[in-house]
Amino acid sequence: MVVGSLRQETEVAVIGGGPGGYVAALRAADLGKEVTLIEERERLGGVCLLEGCIPSKALITLVELAATAREAAKAGLTFENLRIDPDALRQWTESVIDGLTRGIDGLLKQRGVEVIHGRARFDGPRSLILENSDTAGIDFRECIIATGSQINELPPAYDLPVWSSAEALRIPEVPDRLLVVGGGYIGLEIGLVYAGLGSKVTMVEFLPRLLAGADSDLVDVVVKNCEKKFESILTESGVIGVEQTSSGFAVTIEHQGETKKDEFSQVLVATGRKPNTDNLGLETAGISPNEEGLIEVTPEGRTTVLHIYAVGDVTPGPALAHKAIREAKVVAEVIAGQPSAFDNQAIPAVVFTDPELAWVGMTEREAALRGTKVNVGRFPLSALGRAHTMGRTDGFVKIISDPESHLVLGVGMVGAHASELIAEGTLALEMGATLEDLMVTIHPHPTLSEAIMEATEVAAGSAVHVHAVKR
Numbered sequence: 001m002v003v004g005s006l007r008q009e010t011e012v013a014v015i016g017g018g019p020g021g022y023v024a025a026l027r028a029a030d031l032g033k034e035v036t037l038i039e040e041r042e043r044l045g046g047v048c049l050l051e052g053c054i055p056s057k058a059l060i061t062l063v064e065l066a067a068t069a070r071e072a073a074k075a076g077l078t079f080e081n082l083r084i085d086p087d088a089l090r091q092w093t094e095s096v097i098d099g100l101t102r103g104i105d106g107l108l109k110q111r112g113v114e115v116i117h118g119r120a121r122f123d124g125p126r127s128l129i130l131e132n133s134d135t136a137g138i139d140f141r142e143c144i145i146a147t148g149s150q151i152n153e154l155p156p157a158y159d160l161p162v163w164s165s166a167e168a169l170r171i172p173e174v175p176d177r178l179l180v181v182g183g184g185y186i187g188l189e190i191g192l193v194y195a196g197l198g199s200k201v202t203m204v205e206f207l208p209r210l211l212a213g214a215d216s217d218l219v220d221v222v223v224k225n226c227e228k229k230f231e232s233i234l235t236e237s238g239v240i241g242v243e244q245t246s247s248g249f250a251v252t253i254e255h256q257g258e259t260k261k262d263e264f265s266q267v268l269v270a271t272g273r274k275p276n277t278d279n280l281g282l283e284t285a286g287i288s289p290n291e292e293g294l295i296e297v298t299p300e301g302r303t304t305v306l307h308i309y310a311v312g313d314v315t316p317g318p319a320l321a322h323k324a325i326r327e328a329k330v331v332a333e334v335i336a337g338q339p340s341a342f343d344n345q346a347i348p349a350v351v352f353t354d355p356e357l358a359w360v361g362m363t364e365r366e367a368a369l370r371g372t373k374v375n376v377g378r379f380p381l382s383a384l385g386r387a388h389t390m391g392r393t394d395g396f397v398k399i400i401s402d403p404e405s406h407l408v409l410g411v412g413m414v415g416a417h418a419s420e421l422i423a424e425g426t427l428a429l430e431m432g433a434t435l436e437d438l439m440v441t442i443h444p445h446p447t448l449s450e451a452i453m454e455a456t457e458v459a460a461g462s463a464v465h466v467h468a469v470k471r
Contacts, residue, residue, distance in 0.1 A: 008135055008139070014144045033336060036113070221415075225353075276314060326344060
């Protein structure tokens, strides 16, 4: 451990340079605050940019582009010698990451935010000590904790050179046979990338179905496509043994009460993530995380120590970059004395599979668990002109509403570009839209966005482009 000799003072100290941290720093600086951002890594951007959201989407985009090019043969567009070069793909992904990190550096510099590299730890309610830094410590008036999350430690059974998601996204190789342990969004997204690169992929999931948080009718469309691209999908299954061999790994899998052994070139363990709140000295500052290691905060982002705030993956709620970004802006505004609070009605969730899956607000599953009566309107993309012109008619959009007030309660969709379309559903929930609001909003034709309007008409019993539902 290296500790510098100089201490500094600042109005606002931000710990962490990910989406929550650097956005908080930028917004606070714009509002006239003196800001110092402390980041342990050499580059800014956090997990999302360096080893998560951005590299995975870069890889997914290229793999899907290749698949689209092959599918285009049905429409008369053919290519010769179409192939993916893993080395070039690796370099291109790194260039995307590098360009974005340099962009963040430039924004912070232009705003006058001082960036210090090192590991920060509280040594009091208004001070930080820095390790592996030229600066010994920082005294602050207010502090924002934005340290994000990290991959869960692998169980002892995996004390072998298997892949985590971060390692898999570097494309160290394209294994002939890849076992993906975990059927959540990380496992599915990376599994589809490697299937597109040529690996034979087997997925093992402990639960009865994949993507347990989403409605099953949406997930079924994704699973149907995955079954075509994967070698096999084993639900209600678990890995009970892994041994390294000369050619890879011998894995013992228990599937629905039966045990079998199989050989794989590589194993990817998508074990989820945990908040980075260990070894931060929180107890020294007077903050106690909950049993999950999360820091409870008020709608203004304050911790139990009112001049210390927390945003992003270290706080309760979904660990999503877009949630962290909104929280970061709220906290910066509160610190600057502005009336602000994280009072958002909806946080969209997106899974970048093929096809994409997205939802926001109440799901049918949640409504059933609560005993809430809802009205659901579904519109298949197979009835949408733009979907046919793209050759992507798989999927549908559904609108969930209150049967009496017709208030939109939730929106779910699966299909091409669902990640882009879900923003309209999020806006509908934020503004308290009714079915009427969405129905009378003119959607451009021919576009995929029309499916939202069409699903709303189905929910309202006034569908034009599908057979009317008898009520």
